Amino acid sequence: MGANTSSKPPVFDENEDVNFDHFEILRAIGKGSFGKVCIVQKNDTKKMYAMKYMNKQKCVERNEVRNVFKELQIMQGLEHPFLVNLWYSFQDEEDMFMVVDLLLGGDLRYHLQQNVRFKEETVKLFICELVMALDYLQSQRIIHRDMKPDNILLDEHGHVHITDFNIAAMLPRETQITTMAGTKPYMAPEMFSSRKGAGYSFAVDWWSLGVTAYELLRGRRPYHIRSSTSSKEIVRMFETTVVTYPSAWSQEMASLLKKKGRLNCDPTFELEEMILESKPLHKKKKRLAKKEKDMRKCDSSQTCLFQEHLDSVQKEFIIFNREKVKRDFNKRQPNLTLEQTKDPQSEDGQNNNL
Known part of the structure; x- marks a missing residue:
């Protein structure tokens, strides 16, 4: 049947x-x-x-x-x-x-939680790719405003991709944004003082990228900021905390690229x-x-x-x-090519007749 x-x-x-x-x-x-x-x-x-x-x-x-x-x-x-x-x-x-x-490689937060420690060469590659993506977003007048390991996904080849544009903002030319948005541990200092009218622009995404890179290399963030930390405490922390940088960033770490055989x-x-x-x-x-x-x-x-x-x-x-x-x-490409290859003298002749 x-x-x-x-x-x-x-x-x-x-x-x-x-x-x-x-x-x-x-x-x-x-x-x-x-x-x-x-x-x-x-x-x-x-x-x-x-x-x-x-x-x-x-x-x-x-x-x-x-x-x-x-x-x-x-x-x-x-x-x-x-x-x-x-x-x-x-x-x-x-x-x-x-x-x-x-993207089946999982997000960078997942790998941090699995105690993965990225090699310096790997983080350098991530930074280069993220810089290209942020530069493109800036050319499109877009501020992501939530750059962090949770919003960076890996593909099966180990390349990074930015996701989650839920709180992204379109920035008109010659203007700045004053509304607070983002995840506190990754937010730039100027975002916490924006209520005073100072405002902020594309640079906040570069700050977030720096915090993310530090966390990937060291396993923790440079500032001990939590979601419950008040804005005043955060501003004071930026003014007083001395960020330390290990002398040996190139210490052996688990390689991410060996973990691609399964869904992360x-x-x-x-x-x-x-x-x-x-x-x-x-x-x-x-x-x-x-x-x-x-x-x-x-x-x-x-x-x-x-x-x-x-x-x-x-x-x-x-x-x-x-x-x-x-x-x-x-489908439109052949027509555009045809228009571009028309004899300009013929067009000039038509204009002269007019």
């Missing part, structure tokens, strides 16, 4: 908007306060990506919708070999999705998503169908008001497809 059934993947129109059905969910690898991350494979190209999905209801409740939209706006305009690049963004009634480069993340995320998660992805279609049925019975004014917020998210969400952008650009 089943002999005639086909196991071929469904065929998708290249002009069709990418959606949840275009991907196969392989495994969960992480989670945040209102978002989770899993490894996916695109059905038509078989390419592997990381897919971050954020629950709309939780984003609305925590007033995080604008941050998500800002992150999408920033990421769709960026592309660099040492960034985690956005490939697709789409939504359904329940979640917002961001599909990005898949916490395997309990997979267990939580598939067994303990109250709203697992593989039951999404059934759940959405029930939700649509329940919304027809909406009679509470509070419920309906909340639905209006969700509808607003649905309307304003930024849909993006880097694959399509590249395809359209390549």
